[in-house]
Amino acid sequence: MSFSIAHSPVSQFLALVALDIILSAAILRQHPLSRLLVHIAFFASLTTLLIANGIEPYRPGGEDVSMAQGLFAGMAKTVWWIGGAMVLVSVVRMVRTFEKHSREGRLLQDVLVGSIYLGAGLSVVANVFSVPVGTVFATSGVLAVILGLALQSTLNDVFSGIALNLGRPYSVGDWIELADGAKGRVVETNWRSTHLLSGSNDLIVIPNSSLAKATLTNFSTPDESHGITLTLSVAPVRTPAATEDVMRNVLLSSNSILKFPPPSVTIASISNSAIEVELSCRVADRTLAASAKNELYDLAFRHCRAAGLPLAGQDLPLLPQPGPNQHGDQAHTAQTGSASRLLASIPLFAPLTDGERETLSTNMSRQVFPRGAVIAEQSSTLRSLMIVRSGVLLVTRYELGAETELTRLAPGDCFGEGGVLTDVEEVGKITALTFAVVYEISQETLAELMRERPALAEELGVMLSQRLEAEHKLIGAFRSSSNDNHPHSLAQKIRHLFKLQRAG
Structure with missing residues (x-):
């Protein structure tokens, strides 16, 4: 090798190495593409420098040179092989970055990177130290067997991890x-x-x-949706077809389940003691399964009460509608009793005494809406408190050229309380999804009750605050943020609207 170690080649070599370390490791650490370009430029420049000075890094050196020359040549060749390996590793990391698999290809990438560095190390052994690679493998075979037996469990986990990442x-x-x-x-x-x-x-x-x-x-493939199934047992007091209709209303009134694919109702079995019904539906994510089941159980209880369909073994007062053979006082008594029990099941009227609920139920009017009927328009102000007796109602809002479903109302839900108590507009249009029965309490009826009991404004303010807070979480984007839902503020609005004195 006709080569004399001068200050210039060594300085150029050290400058290249320092520049590559500074740019790739310090400045461009978070820029994979820029680091790849720096590694390619470094590798090309180092190759040019070594060949220009008579060093062929890809061949073992066999000439007689001084110790200093041999030391520099060996170090330069080693850095050259490492530089080539860094270029290939950067390419592997770039491919994974473009595919945007942050974790899935991690094991495969590590295997490829390890193979590249292993190949570079063997090349250094063969071309820098002139040691036959076959000899290295032969002498290390016994050690490999020993390590393989000792790390059998670990290697099993590693290769299983590789297989899992490839199979995904x-x-x-x-x-x-x-x-x-x-x-x-x-x-x-x-x-x-x-x-x-x-x-x-x-x-x-x-x-x-x-x-x-x-x-x-x-549970997350082929999509995130998750199927759930509920089994309910109801008393065999109605035909299976009527029972199926009630359960379809349960699914129709749910706000937690997906509307597509459509949920289904199956009569699983029938006996003298019970009719077993299976409700099958899907939720958007498995984490919603528990809350969806809780909602469906609650809706099933409410719809069964409203339809006069007791659950198996249940002995509770139901809410029967006046039958076709009931007339006059008989029908009025049945309606009043049904309305009174309905009021008792609504949290908004929990502060009322039995006598006050009886007074309200006597003055409630029964409204019937066919399927598809519009009960209240968006932005209208209702002057009556409406309570769903049976059926399913849909609340939608038209905004920015699109109609969005906000919620669905089931038996026991009420609406219009914002308008009748605080003069607030309805946030959406309310439509009957099924045949629906709604009880109506006029503003005058509530005013008469609160004049007799002014403290009721405070109690209704607390209950209304809780309802509006729950509504705000659902449709907060549509309701003005200036609305004050604090119980004290709501109570003041109620007193002002009904011209009530503060309870002393």
Whole structure:
């Protein structure tokens, strides 16, 4: 090798190495594409520098040179091979960045990066130190066998992790459940294990080897929606067809389940003691399953009461409608009793005494709406408090050229309380989704009751505040933020509207 170590080649070499470290490791650490370009420029410049000075980094050096020359050549060749490996590693990381798989391809990327650096190390051994690679493998075979036996479990987890990443039966963020009952959301996958976060916020660590052999259910594929099934038992006092209609109203009035695919009702069995009904539907996400089930159970209870359909084994006062053979006082008595029990089941009227609820129920009027009837228009101010006796109502709002569903009302829900108590407009249009029966309490009836009992304004203010707060969470984007929903402020508005004196 005709090469004399001068200050200039060494200085250029050290300057290139320093510049690459500063740019790639310090300045451009968060810019993968820029780091790749810097590594390519460094590798090309280093190749040009070494060849210009008579050093062929891809060939083992066999000439007799001084110790200083040999030391520099060996160091330069080693850096050259490492530089080439860094270019390939940067390419691998860029491919993963473009695919935007933040975690899924992590194990595969690590395997490729490790293989690249292993190849670079063997190349340094062969071309810098002139040691036959075959000899290295032969001498390390016994050590590899020993390490393989010692790390058998770890290697099993590692290769199982690679297989899971290639097969992708799940991804980070998916909800999965194993055959042994362990279930949770995948929060991390690494070389050895997969981490699940359970519904109780506990971390479950499962070795990849165990996960690769297990039968698992992925609740997040092919989409995030999750199916739920409820079984209810009702007393056989109505025909199965009538029971099915009541349960369809239960599903129709739910705000938690998906409307598509359509939910279904199945009569599972019938006997002298009960009719078993299965309700099947889907929710947008598995985390909503519990709240959706609770809502459906509550709606089933309310719709069954409204339809005079007791649950199996239930012995509660229902809310029967006046029958076709009831006339005059008989029908009026049935309606009044039904209305009184309906008021007792509504939290808004919980502060009232039995006598006050009886007074209200006597003056309530019964309104019937066919399917599709518009009960209240958007932005209208209702002068009566309306209570759903039976059926399902839909509340929608037309905004910015589109109609949006806000909520659905079921038996026991009421509307119009904002208008009758505080002169507030309705936030949406209210339409009957099914045949509906609604009881109406006029503003004059409420005014007469509150004049006899002024303290009722405070109690109604508290209850109305709770209702408006729940409504604000649902439709806060549509209601003005200037509305004051504090109980004291609402009570003042009620007193002002009804011209009441403060209770002393």
